[in-house]
Amino acid sequence: xxxPRIALVDSGGTNIGSVTYALERLxxxxxxxxxxxxxxxxxxxxxxxxxxxxxxxxRLREAGLVETLHEVQAPLLGVCxxxxxxxxxxxxxxxxxxxxxxxxxVVAIPPAPGVRVPHMGWxxxxxxxxxxxxxxxxxxERAYFVHSYAAPVGARTVATTTHGGVWSAVVRDGLRWGAQxxxxxxxxxGARLLRNFIVEVGR
Amino acid sequence: xxxARRIIPCLDVRDGRVVKGTRFRDxxxxxDIVELATRYAxxxxxxxxxxxxxxxxxxxxxxxxxxxxxxxxxxxxxCVAGGIRSVGAARAVLHAGADKVSVxxxxxxxxxxxxxLADAFGVQCVVVGVDSLRxxxxxxxxxxxxxxxxxxxxxxxxxxxxxxxxVGLGAGEVVLNCMGSDGVRSGYDVEQLAAVRAVCAVPLIxxxxxxxxxxxxxxxxxxxxxxxxxxxxxxxxxxxxxxLKRDLAAAxxxxxxxxxxxA
Numbered sequence: 001x002x003x004p005r006i007a008l009v010d011s012g013g014t015n016i017g018s019v020t021y022a023l024e025r026l027x028x029x030x031x032x033x034x035x036x037x038x039x040x041x042x043x044x045x046x047x048x049x050x051x052x053x054x055x056x057x058x059r060l061r062e063a064g065l066v067e068t069l070h071e072v073q074a075p076l077l078g079v080c081x082x083x084x085x086x087x088x089x090x091x092x093x094x095x096x097x098x099x100x101x102x103x104x105x106v107v108a109i110p111p112a113p114g115v116r117v118p119h120m121g122w123x124x125x126x127x128x129x130x131x132x133x134x135x136x137x138x139x140x141e142r143a144y145f146v147h148s149y150a151a152p153v154g155a156r157t158v159a160t161t162t163h164g165g166v167w168s169a170v171v172r173d174g175l176r177w178g179a180q181x182x183x184x185x186x187x188x189x190g191a192r193l194l195r196n197f198i199v200e201v202g203r
Numbered sequence: 204x205x206x207a208r209r210i211i212p213c214l215d216v217r218d219g220r221v222v223k224g225t226r227f228r229d230x231x232x233x234x235d236i237v238e239l240a241t242r243y244a245x246x247x248x249x250x251x252x253x254x255x256x257x258x259x260x261x262x263x264x265x266x267x268x269x270x271x272x273x274x275x276x277x278x279x280x281x282c283v284a285g286g287i288r289s290v291g292a293a294r295a296v297l298h299a300g301a302d303k304v305s306v307x308x309x310x311x312x313x314x315x316x317x318x319x320l321a322d323a324f325g326v327q328c329v330v331v332g333v334d335s336l337r338x339x340x341x342x343x344x345x346x347x348x349x350x351x352x353x354x355x356x357x358x359x360x361x362x363x364x365x366x367x368x369x370v371g372l373g374a375g376e377v378v379l380n381c382m383g384s385d386g387v388r389s390g391y392d393v394e395q396l397a398a399v400r401a402v403c404a405v406p407l408i409x410x411x412x413x414x415x416x417x418x419x420x421x422x423x424x425x426x427x428x429x430x431x432x433x434x435x436x437x438x439x440x441x442x443x444x445x446x447l448k449r450d451l452a453a454a455x456x457x458x459x460x461x462x463x464x465x466a
Contacts, residue, residue: 014294014297014298014324014328015302016298017271017274017298017299017300018274018300018302021274021275021276021300022278024275025275025276025278050324050325050327050328051324051325052325081325111404114427116404116405116406116407116429117404117405118326118327118375118376118405118406119206120327120375120376120405120406120429121206121207121209121249121406121429121430122206122207122209122249122459123205123206123207124205124207126205142207142459144279144280146280146302146327146375147327148326148327148375161205162205163205163206182280182302184278185278185279185280185302186278186279187244187278187279187461188278190278191278
């Protein structure tokens with residue numbers, strides 16, 4: 001599976017290493033880059049991210065990558081914060097204008113009795129749409145989530161998870177996908193999703 | 204509730220090897236860190252904690268080389284504890300591929316460290332470990348420098364005040380190590396964990412005392428913790444993770460069962 005050129009956008013997040021290793025385990029090689037030309041030349045683009053929305057957007061702006069990400073024609077996958085940044089806005093850090101690549105807003109998960117925030121751990125995927133990214137994934141399979149903000153379920157939701165309310169676990173708009181959980185740390189399910197992103201989508 | 208309760212083996216690391224002994228002395232080599240991490244991941248562990256037992260008491264930084272080796276091979280989250288005293292040290296460990304860092308004594312010495320870590324990496328990366336023991340007046344209070352029995356100090360801070368304080372500073376998860384039950388294998392300190400649960404808004408992980416499968420059932424059911432950490436019972440093979448998860452599921456608890464996990 002050494003085929004497609006994968007650009008891993010260097011957003012400064014701390015999960016860059018784990019995403020790189022997860023792709024390596026699939027036999028794929030990703031180039032960590034903040035060079036617009038590299039990103040636009042890639043066959044697949046992954047926007048990783050761990051941390052806060054304001055800092056994430058600031059890094060993308062400073063690197064001049066906001067326009068670049070809008071120009072990407074290849075399949076794009078945002079992971080965790082990377083997924084949240086694909087939306088129009090996030091409520092984190094008092095409200096942050098995000099990339100606006102997928103319509104919708106990201107909101108805080110309201111804590112409630114028995115609903116701990118951050119939402120941390122292995123939760124079940126439900127409401128699975130027929131989507132190439134989710135090929136071979138069965139309802140109820142578990143993925144590893146760590147987040148305090150989330151995208152409400154909407155027209156772009158292709159998988160959900162429940163923590164207090166029901167939230168988007170995977171979203172899709174055209175050739176743009178986002179996974180709220182961490183495929184790089186979600187055992188066999190995560191490997192399946194990354195493999196699907198590399199070989200199944202956009203065919 | 205669909206979020207699974209987590210089973211978390213804890214591995215003590217010395218010089219890149221997994222060791223086990225009486226808690227802090229006479230360490231016995233348990234094997235290569237990557238081999239053991241891979242085995243636990245295959246058996247269905249939900250997460251791993253690596254405690255660098257040399258970095259903390261000797262004031263050394265964690266050697267990130269073994270962190271990188273682990274990150275390369277395992278596909279479940281892991282946390283590194285021991286020896287992390289600064290944002291820089293935490294960054295090195297996180298960039299090497301760890302998902303979370305856990306701080307204990309350094310947080311008691313300088314609580315602002317917790318907010319610095321949360322500001323730099325987000326609360327989801329920041330775990331605060333709390334060593335707690337009931338004093339003669341019946342109050343649970345925290346301890347520091349527990350990595351070295353000769354240096355361990357009792358602090359005047361009640362555990363039920365310390366936990367909300369560190370959560371307010373930015374801890375995204377708390378591991379409560381109940382020292383009174385640690386190493387005894389007669390069960391988690393459900394009473395103390397339930398009391399801490401009531402004041403802890405973030406995920407809470409039980410540590411200290413696991414000896415039998417029913418101890419896990421009790422602590423999840425009666426203290427409502429999010430995860431349970433144990434070392435000896437997993438290392439010795441006394442409890443197998445797939446069998447434990449079947450027991451927990453049979454007791455009505457939500458767990459992540461891994462099809463085909465090695466028994």
